[in-house]
Amino acid sequence: MEKVSSNRSFKGVHEVWAHDSNATSCKMTFSIYLPDNPQGDKQKTLIWLSGLTCTEENFRVKSGVQRFASDHNMIIVSPDTSPRGENVPDDPNYDFAQGAGFYLNATEEPWAENFNMYKYVVEELVELIQDHFPVDENRIGLSGHSMGGHGALTIAIKNPDIFKSVSAFSPICNPVKIPWGQKAFTRYLGKEESSWDDYDSCSLIRKQGWQKDILIDQGEEDEFLADQLKPESFAKACDEKNVSLTLRMQPGFDHSYFFIATFIQDHIDWHSQRL
Amino acid sequence: MEKVSSNRSFKGVHEVWAHDSNATSCKMTFSIYLPDNPQGDKQKTLIWLSGLTCTEENFRVKSGVQRFASDHNMIIVSPDTSPRGENVPDDPNYDFAQGAGFYLNATEEPWAENFNMYKYVVEELVELIQDHFPVDENRIGLSGHSMGGHGALTIAIKNPDIFKSVSAFSPICNPVKIPWGQKAFTRYLGKEESSWDDYDSCSLIRKQGWQKDILIDQGEEDEFLADQLKPESFAKACDEKNVSLTLRMQPGFDHSYFFIATFIQDHIDWHSQRL
Numbered sequence: 001m002e003k004v005s006s007n008r009s010f011k012g013v014h015e016v017w018a019h020d021s022n023a024t025s026c027k028m029t030f031s032i033y034l035p036d037n038p039q040g041d042k043q044k045t046l047i048w049l050s051g052l053t054c055t056e057e058n059f060r061v062k063s064g065v066q067r068f069a070s071d072h073n074m075i076i077v078s079p080d081t082s083p084r085g086e087n088v089p090d091d092p093n094y095d096f097a098q099g100a101g102f103y104l105n106a107t108e109e110p111w112a113e114n115f116n117m118y119k120y121v122v123e124e125l126v127e128l129i130q131d132h133f134p135v136d137e138n139r140i141g142l143s144g145h146s147m148g149g150h151g152a153l154t155i156a157i158k159n160p161d162i163f164k165s166v167s168a169f170s171p172i173c174n175p176v177k178i179p180w181g182q183k184a185f186t187r188y189l190g191k192e193e194s195s196w197d198d199y200d201s202c203s204l205i206r207k208q209g210w211q212k213d214i215l216i217d218q219g220e221e222d223e224f225l226a227d228q229l230k231p232e233s234f235a236k237a238c239d240e241k242n243v244s245l246t247l248r249m250q251p252g253f254d255h256s257y258f259f260i261a262t263f264i265q266d267h268i269d270w271h272s273q274r275l
Numbered sequence: 276m277e278k279v280s281s282n283r284s285f286k287g288v289h290e291v292w293a294h295d296s297n298a299t300s301c302k303m304t305f306s307i308y309l310p311d312n313p314q315g316d317k318q319k320t321l322i323w324l325s326g327l328t329c330t331e332e333n334f335r336v337k338s339g340v341q342r343f344a345s346d347h348n349m350i351i352v353s354p355d356t357s358p359r360g361e362n363v364p365d366d367p368n369y370d371f372a373q374g375a376g377f378y379l380n381a382t383e384e385p386w387a388e389n390f391n392m393y394k395y396v397v398e399e400l401v402e403l404i405q406d407h408f409p410v411d412e413n414r415i416g417l418s419g420h421s422m423g424g425h426g427a428l429t430i431a432i433k434n435p436d437i438f439k440s441v442s443a444f445s446p447i448c449n450p451v452k453i454p455w456g457q458k459a460f461t462r463y464l465g466k467e468e469s470s471w472d473d474y475d476s477c478s479l480i481r482k483q484g485w486q487k488d489i490l491i492d493q494g495e496e497d498e499f500l501a502d503q504l505k506p507e508s509f510a511k512a513c514d515e516k517n518v519s520l521t522l523r524m525q526p527g528f529d530h531s532y533f534f535i536a537t538f539i540q541d542h543i544d545w546h547s548q549r550l
Contacts, residue, residue: 008496009534067339254282262283262285
């Protein structure tokens, strides 16, 4: 574990750390906001998963989350969105390979060695932050944006023992039915579509349910809403399984971090109440 | 005037506009946050001047100002920090030429045609925003960071009829005495140091005073504090002239936007009370 940077922000510090990852066979970077904690108390923790093209930096720099994490004494962790580096295979498209890990474990070559972001988040990152920071293992929540909203929903639904609360901004709710997901899943997981359902939040909620409630914010002017996000499909699946979903359609808002910054306070409040 | 982008943010929109500038003889870009204003009321306006290497984007994306501008119905304008483009002379150093206009009117070649950011802000931008947006000409304030803090202080002190309030983060307070300023002023203004005083806030406050109060926030862990910023020199000059300066030294904070985001609420409140 190597500390890359540290900046004081509100009543805490935002740090960036790098480490060698077993899950992704490369060096990974994540950022962590640590509220002042002179007693070293175990703290509520929210892991944030970012969207296509993002690194650990976007949420740290653009969301304004520190103001509310500081108020609630909540640790915030944001990993990178994929393995990276010269030794990691890549693709010229913005929506596949580096910057687009889709929070799954790839089975197809040449991706299978590195593109295991599911394993990275669920096993490696959760353990790492518990070992090195005052993360309360019983109070970890999950949220994210777009591809990271897909990651938050699918990972939480499959791991309710680890993640006690989940929310999302503009999530890719039904990746098996939309172009981003079909493209990525074909290349990461192969052409056998039955293997895709394990990373589709609509399929997962139908199969496994979710015992608590879920908050989703979605901009009505989001340029990807109609073709890529499909919140109505997730709402239908939740309805079928009697899962309590609050889906807020926000007039005028698009897919950008300006949307996230506007409503991040609500999500931090929401997780804080549940953790 | 060409609208480049628009994003909804809190209760308003953040827009980016481009236009041909007479002052800088090139296309200039600025961003403007417009709180919802269905009646078209004239609104308080804060112009924000950014620091070295910045464009109009940094403050828009990283400061979190929209939350408070929205609360106070305050328009926020942030121009670029210099003329730009293939036809504008440049320099490989980060602290000179494009991205480093220092809010002065250059007199030396090859800079004099384009590097007139003082004229751009005071004459062109102020007129432009009054013509196109509901800016209240009697309620315009000025703030900025680092090189932009220098810009805010010097421009306000020289133009108290236009700018009714002024604050700064980590301003370059005494550019004639420090490396960034000496390098820039020598090349923009020539070796005759007497011409430099017209862009030095310590000299200007001694010469012209300031009838109102001034707020400055400065991080104690700022990596440029000792060599480049000199807030103590400005405090001394204010003291000599009985100018009311609130200089807040903030423990643990550095020169970054994490510092600005932490205290921007205080500055927006402060300007709102005075405008």
